[in-house]
Amino acid sequence: MYDKNNVFAKMIRGEIPTNKVYENEYAMSFYDINPMFQTHVLVIPKGEYQNILDFSQNATPAEQLAFWECFNKTADILGIECNFNCLANAGAAAPFVKQSVFHFHLHLVAGNRTDAFEELVSEFR
Numbered sequence: 121m122y123d124k125n126n127v128f129a130k131m132i133r134g135e136i137p138t139n140k141v142y143e144n145e146y147a148m149s150f151y152d153i154n155p156m157f158q159t160h161v162l163v164i165p166k167g168e169y170q171n172i173l174d175f176s177q178n179a180t181p182a183e184q185l186a187f188w189e190c191f192n193k194t195a196d197i198l199g200i201e202c203n204f205n206c207l208a209n210a211g212a213a214a215p216f217v218k219q220s221v222f223h224f225h226l227h228l229v230a231g232n233r234t235d236a237f238e239e240l241v242s243e244f245r
């Protein structure tokens with residue numbers, strides 16, 4: 121069940137500060153608070169969707185269009201044309217990187233690795 125008190129829901133409601141890159145009616149993007157790469161932005165729908173499957177199965181066509189419009193504009197603003205990664209973690213037991221905020225988000229990352237990334241990968245060694 122969707123938790124209305126997750127940190128992204130609070131950002132959408134304007135209850136906590138957000139370093140926004142772009143926003144439209146149904147989606148927004150903002151800088152990750154703990155960047156793993158030189159550029160690390162999260163793209164989220166404003167609707168209450170727990171993960172990528174929930175979003176792709178249940179979001180309206182308008183919400184889905186707006187999400188991809190936000191993704192495209194964000195990449196454009198950041199100057200990312202190629203050489204980036206896009207990642208969606210789903211579930212607290214996801215095998216690669218676990219989902220920690222249960223509101224669907226795409227990580228959009230580019231550029232050099234940060235110390236936070238080195239710390240993360242050290243857990244796999």
Ligand code: AMP
Nearest residue numbers: 127151152153154209218219220221222
């Ligand atoms: P995930 O592990 O895929 O659920 O990723 C959640 C991401 O949200 C992490 O990369 C966090 O650094 C990021 N995050 C958590 N709180 C905030 C916040 N207040 N502002 C921006 N990013 C956040």
